[in-house]
Amino acid sequence: MSRATREAYRDSLLPLLKWHPELMCLDSDTGLFNAEYAEVAGEQYLNLGIAEHNLMGIAAGMAACGRVPFVNTMAAFATSRALEAIKIDIAYNKLPVRVMATHGGLAAGHLGPTHHALEDLAVMRVLPGMTVVVPADAAATEAFVEQSLHVPGPLYVRLGRKPTPALPAAPPPVIGKAQTLRQGDAVVLVACGPYPVLACLEAADDLTQQGVGATVLNMHTLRPFDAETLVTAARPASLVVTLEEHWRSGGLGGAVAETLAERAPTRVVRLGMPDQFVDEVGNQEHLVAHYDLTAERVVKAVRTGLDTAASSGRTDRVEVTT
Incomplete structure (x- = not known):
C-alpha cells in the first residue's frame, strides 16, 4: 500500500505526545498539521509560521530546557535558510532537536529549484553529532519516529510529500544499521x-x-x-x-x-x-x-x-x- 512518509511521521508522533509530555511539535505553516491534528496535539503544538531560522532557534531553546522538539519544515529550507541555526544553536550544543524535513529530494519538483532539496544529505551528514536518516517507506518512518526517542543529540529525517509504495518484507529498520x-x-x-x-x-x-x-x-x-x-x-x-x-x-x-x-x-x-x-x-x-x-x-x-x-x-x- 502506498502512503506518504510525512503523513506516517505525523500519525506516529501524535499518540507519542500524549505519553511523553516533554515532546513538542513545532511547525512552520507546512499544512501537515491542520486544525484537526493541531487540536489533538494541544499545547504541545506550536505553529511559528514561515520563519525557519527562528523555528530552529526556538527549538534549541526548548531543548536546552528539557523539551524534545520535533520541527516540521521543508528540507530545502531546513538545510539552507536555517542551516546556521542548526549548526550553531542545535548541533554545537548537542541538543535533541528532531528536524523532520518534508519534500526531500525532488518531492517539490513542481515548485522548481528553489524548493528542491538535492544537497541536504551532504550538508547534514558533515555536522558533528547529527544523526541523518532517510526512510524508504511509511513503515520505516513510523519505526524511526519511535526510535528517535532514544537517539542522543540532534536528528535529521528526510521525508517525502506524496504517497510512495511500501518496501517488500524486510527486517525491521533500525537507525544506524543498513x-x-x-x-x-x-x-x-x-x-x-x-x-x-x-x-x-x-x-x-x-x-x-x-x-x-x-x-x-x-x-x-x-x-x-x-x-x-x-x-x-x-x-x-x-x-x-x-x-x-x-x-x-x-x-x-x-x-x-x-x-x-x-x-x-x-x-x-x-x-x-x-x-x-x-x-x-x-x-x-x-x-x-x-x-x-x-x-x-x-x-x-x-x-x-x-x-x-x-x-x-x-x-x-x-x-x-x-
Whole structure:
C-alpha cells in the first residue's frame, strides 16, 4: 500500500505526545498539521509560521530546557535558510532537536529549484553529532519516529510529500544499521529513499535473470554510517553502484566511496542527479524518470562496469562516476 512518509511521521508522533509530555511539535505553516491534528496535539503544538531560522532557534531553546522538539519544515529550507541555526544553536550544543524535513529530494519538483532539496544529505551528514536518516517507506518512518526517542543529540529525517509504495518484507529498520534487502555475490547496489531503493530492488531482480547476483543495501542512515555492513558486502563483489535522489557530490555516494576507499578499495559507480540545477518542469515522478534515477540505469551501469573490468583485465579497484 502506498502512503506518504510525512503523513506516517505525523500519525506516529501524535499518540507519542500524549505519553511523553516533554515532546513538542513545532511547525512552520507546512499544512501537515491542520486544525484537526493541531487540536489533538494541544499545547504541545506550536505553529511559528514561515520563519525557519527562528523555528530552529526556538527549538534549541526548548531543548536546552528539557523539551524534545520535533520541527516540521521543508528540507530545502531546513538545510539552507536555517542551516546556521542548526549548526550553531542545535548541533554545537548537542541538543535533541528532531528536524523532520518534508519534500526531500525532488518531492517539490513542481515548485522548481528553489524548493528542491538535492544537497541536504551532504550538508547534514558533515555536522558533528547529527544523526541523518532517510526512510524508504511509511513503515520505516513510523519505526524511526519511535526510535528517535532514544537517539542522543540532534536528528535529521528526510521525508517525502506524496504517497510512495511500501518496501517488500524486510527486517525491521533500525537507525544506524543498513538493511540487506537482497543477497548476491557479484555486485552491491546501495540506495536510500523510496524511489532509489525500489529502483535498486527492481534492478537486482533484472540482474539475477541475467545471471548477475546483486546484494541490495537500503542505507537509510547516512550518519552514523554502517561501514561494517557495507564493507562486508563489498569485499567479495566486483562493483558497487549507489543510487540517490540527490546531487552525486557529498551524499550517499560520497559516504560509500569514502568508506570503501579507506576500508575496502572497490570499484564504485555513483548514480544521482547531474551537477546542475533542474531545468525541467514536472512533478517528482516525472523528474525521477527524466533524470533516469531508474532500475534501467542501474542495470546499465552494472553491465558497463562489469564489461569494462573484464575487457581491461585490471585487478585494481578504482572509483568512477557516470
